[in-house]
Amino acid sequence: MRLHSTHAELEGRRILVTGGSKGTGRATVRHFLDAGARVMTAARHRPEDHVGADFVVADLTSPEGARALADAAMERLSGVDVLVHVLGGSTAPGGGFAALTEEHWRAELDLNLMPAVRLDRLLLPQMIARGAGTVIHVASIQRRLPLHDSTTAYAAAKAALTTYSKALSKEVGPKGVRVNVVSPGWIYTEAADALVQRLASSSGGTPEAARQGILEALGGIPLGRPARPEDVAELVAFLASDRASAIHGAEYVIDGGTIPTV
Template identity: 50%
Template sequence: MSTTHPNEFAGRRALVTGGTRGIGRAIAERLRAGGATVLAAARSLPADQPEESAVVADISTTAGTDAIAHAVTERLGGIDIVVHNAGGSSQNAGGAATTTDEEWSKTFELNFFGAVRLDRALITQLPADGAIIHVTSIQRRSPLPTTLPYAAAKAALANYSKALSNELAPRGIRVNAVAPGYVETESAYQMAADIAAINGVDIDEARKQIMASIGGIPLAAPGRPQDVAELVAFLVSDRATYITGAEYVIDGGSTRTV
């Protein structure tokens, strides 16, 4: 159950990449509910997303990251919180033998290099109590055979996040990572609906099939985008001022290793 404090982030300026849908949208809404001024970056805007609170840019390109950084400076006048949520992957059933250089490059640009470029552009603007969150994935520890580039890119992002935390800690800037498991975003729901239609079962049974495919979830349900948003809100808040260089798994217990 969320306990939102309307003034928790009053006066703070935040950027959320991939912030118009799914987990990113939930994070942006949670920070706004706490009083932050939030700029959401995305490749496209849904019909109900106000243009004044978003910047349309592709973070997987140099031009896109430059556009986002420029929008932060021009529209927010600086930055206090950066949440790197943008990411994604295509499926390749053929595994490593059939994954092309283009697929590897495209996936790393979206899931890794975009965050690296944007951090480089923004860290000089962050104040002493600034915070950065990198959204990784449990796949960086438990890769699936159909999404090898995605898992590898998220592993690189987690490693980079730790290194950046060591670099920025003396300035008081905290850097942490959040690793979601199976979270039912709009796209994840559609995947379940597609599986249900193909197999002639209902949505609940399709969800069970998905959970079984990743080795099961002890809490027996997918997460909600709001669950991840609450964790991010905690990590960028004044309640977590002594936490940096950490990665928090939020997966309902599906990761069995310590």
């Protein structure tokens, strides 16, 4: 059997990537574009350089934003072959459970869980009708290794996303749609730097102390460095390709060895 390159398998695919304006999402968009795919992405504000993807201005934390993006994908791409949910992050303060208000919890769920739920509900029917499609949800190792001082609500939302993904895979797999999860560890992006700054501010310490505190809470990274956004994009592209045609209902951890157990 002759093997084809991942790039060749992605050429011409209609791919929707959420959170594609920066960080891991941006790296994922670039990777798909380089492979010749037709790519759409969205964010609340149009960046000065959106790397050539079809861009939609939408707030995906709201039902209306999800609907606007889904409608644009159906209109401009005539459907979606691959749906990649990268959108996520945390704006909650440090300080443990007592520092988290009702509004903090709602914001974390609205950012890290509900956009995927809503867009899946809107776009999976056209995949099911064709009997083919791929969905990739980007979660986090925080679902298994939460940092109680800073990421409790975020970790809980990502745990919910992972459980939802497993349930979805059981439902739509027999209908031809593959669903998988990618769970990164610490990726040093703009969002990671914002977390460091937020923790430093809440503790009155320095950014370096906050950064070291995160590493210690994680138990270190045996590989010696955080993952790069491009590392995660490579894994996402593989799971979107035909090379992963038998991979379904799985979670792939990319954390440099951070999680210390099997």
